[in-house]
Amino acid sequence: MKIFYFTATGNSLYVAKKIGGELYSIPQMIKEGKYEFEDDAIGFVFPCHGFGMAKIVSNFIKKSKFKADYFFSIMTYGGNAFSGLRHMELVAKESGIKFNYTNEILMVDNFLSAFKMEDEIINKNPEVIDEKLSEIIADITNRRNSLVKKGIVSNTLSKYGRGFADKISNNFAAKRFIVTDNCTSCKVCEKVCPANNIKVNNKPEFSHKCEVCLACIHHCPKNAIHLKSEKSKARFINQNVQLKEIIASNNQAN
Known part of the structure; x- marks a missing residue:
């Protein structure tokens, strides 16, 4: 199993490490010019950026070729995830990826314009995070098929929110x-x-x-x-x- 991750303050890296398998940093893959990958299972772990994926994640997936029997995607978020996972699904579809499993996990948000770090750290219980993570790990281990769906309002907010984030x-x-x-x-x-x-x-x-x-x-x-x-x-x-x-x-x- 291969997991591709993007991390800034460690949440997504922690999740990727707990899931296990071979870990591949997306920035490092870009630096090394590696864009073709194959395994029995391939996953992506990334933080919610502007109700979707950061550009570096999106651009990497668009440029890459992946081959696997099972694909999964896990998004970490701190406020409201909206339809960030749908953004991942739409981008991945361009690279021939059809996800078997997607999920999201609430963790400390590092975006200082919107969140006070003292409150975030106090309010996000590590035990609750690890319980959710254990559920996700069990799902992936058992090759569960399940996709997070949010609905048209959430999808629309994510689409325009991500578009605005890309501009600024x-x-x-x-x-x-x-x-x-x-x-x-x-x-x-x-x-x-x-x-x-x-x-x-x-x-x-x-x-x-x-x-x-x-x-x-x-x-x-x-x-x-x-x-x-x-x-x-x-x-x-x-x-x-x-x-x-x-x-x-x-x-x-x-």
Whole structure:
């Protein structure tokens, strides 16, 4: 079994690790130019971005060829998932993928414009998360066939929400991030960026291909990067994932 994942602060990586199998980071596959894969089962684990998938996930799937007897997709989300999984189904269909199983799992949301991290961390019970994850793992192990369906209203909101997110994402960091004098030029932000959007000289400089994953903000050891509209200065990293794993997953520097 192969699992392809995209992660910023560790939730999707944690889920992928718990499911098991061979794990493949989507940013690393792009960096290595690998786009053809085959196995008995192939899965995707990704966070909800703008009611759908981040562009890096969507573009990777569109460019790739997959062959398997069983396909599954798991989406992590923190607020409302709407029809993010339907976005995955529609994009995957272009690559010849017909999913056997889809599911979603509520976890801590790292989007600082919409959520206060202190509240998110308190309100998202790790035991409840692991119970849901155990159900998903059992379903996949037993090769269950089941697709999440939300209805026309949810589908419409996701379609337009994702379209809006695509329009603003490229310049998001360049326009909305602030770097304080706490910055020590450690380059952690550069290393965890999955889009190769950050270069650090004295301070981080943001280009115009941001994925709005906020990995750079949450992993900064000095809390030196801020979102102009953030609801709190608290940060989140999944407690079951280490920084070196995020760097290994996302570092696209040559």
